[in-house]
Amino acid sequence: MANNIADIRKDYKLRTLSESEVSPEPIGQFDKWWQEAIHSDLDEPNAMTLATATADGMPDARIVLLKGFDQTGFTFFTNYDSAKGQQLLENPRATLVFFWRELERQIRISGLIAQTTPAISDDYFNSRPEGSRLGAWASPQSDAIENREWLEANEKKFVEEFSDKPITRPPHWGGYVLKPVRVEFWQGRPSRLHDRICYSLLPSGQWKIQRLAP
Known part of the structure; x- marks a missing residue:
């Protein structure tokens, strides 16, 4: 069985990525790749791994869904009282990972986390x-x-409770925005000589772009 697993491999040949063709800042480059993912009809292109850590450094990860992005960062929503919510409270740093297999692409986004405004959380919740x-309301997530x-x-209890009134947003549920400080775009290439372009945020607020060895 171990040998069969070790034999699983794929040679990536679809596309390339060079410094000369990327955007000067990572949100613009993410948008380019996002548009290609949307038009490639991928299954749930907004699915991403959210990696967090406890205050003492124990890592954790799970799949969540991206619900928006702009120059302020990348937004997702969840239960603030969940395990990931507690971890983000203790250690407000996280990494997002997208893997778009059909495009042979991966994006890693690391940065600082903050809760969105109540208005943003309300707007999304009501949608x-x-x-x-x-x-x-019904699920005490992670308990x-x-x-x-x-x-x-x-669930039945809350169906009855809200049978004759609007379903308001629970105070323990809302959004987070990850403000990136490091973003890496990975494009699969033949013979494992992949293209890796990394953006690092400088103290000046400018982005440094570097090619990383695969």
């Missing part, structure tokens, strides 16, 4: 399907629960 809004029946009973 969600009713079931998702109720789920934000141990008795069984599936307990969760379904809790």
Whole structure:
């Protein structure tokens, strides 16, 4: 079995990435690749790994969904009381990783995390399907629960509670924005000689662009 796993490999040949063709700042370059991902009809191109760490340095990671990006950073939403919410409270630094297999591309974005404004959280929460809004109330995310029946009973309780009034955003649920300080764009190339272009934020606020060895 171990030998079979070791034999799994793919030679990447689709595209290239050079310093001469990238944007002067990473959000612009991300937008270029994002538009290509959208027009390539990828399955959930906004799915990304969110890597966090506890105050004492224990790492953790999971898949979340990107819900917006602009010059301020990359936005996602979750339960503030969850394990990742607690980790981000203790250590407000994180890394996002996108892997678009069909385009042979990976993006790593590291930076500082802050909660979005309540207005931004409200706007997104109110745009969600009713079931998702109720789920934000019903699920004490990351807590141990008795069984599936307990969760379904809790959901039923909130269905009844909000049967005759708007489903407001729970105070424990909202958005985060990651403000990048380092962004790497990886393009697969033959013989594992991949293209890696890295943006690093300088104290001046300018971005330094470097090619990294694969």
